Amino acid sequence: MQGxxxxxxxxxxxxxxxxxxxxxxxxxxxxxxxxxxxxxIVGLIMTVVFVGAVIMVVKLVLP
Numbered sequence: 001m002q003g004x005x006x007x008x009x010x011x012x013x014x015x016x017x018x019x020x021x022x023x024x025x026x027x028x029x030x031x032x033x034x035x036x037x038x039x040x041i042v043g044l045i046m047t048v049v050f051v052g053a054v055i056m057v058v059k060l061v062l063p
Contacts (some may be wrong), residue, residue: 004038006030011042015050 013019031039034061 003030004042007038007042008046010040011046014043015046 006026010019010023013023027039
């Protein structure tokens, strides 16, 4: 479960544009060891959540 949390943390940091160099190195090491699929899947999920949130906000603001 900690690995999944680390993956979400890395994806959120990348979406916001902030992060530590040490976390980036850990992420690259993890990708080399396990492959990029966890990051790809979490990235797609977070993108869908973000787009859904934007759509909901627009529908709430506009009549």
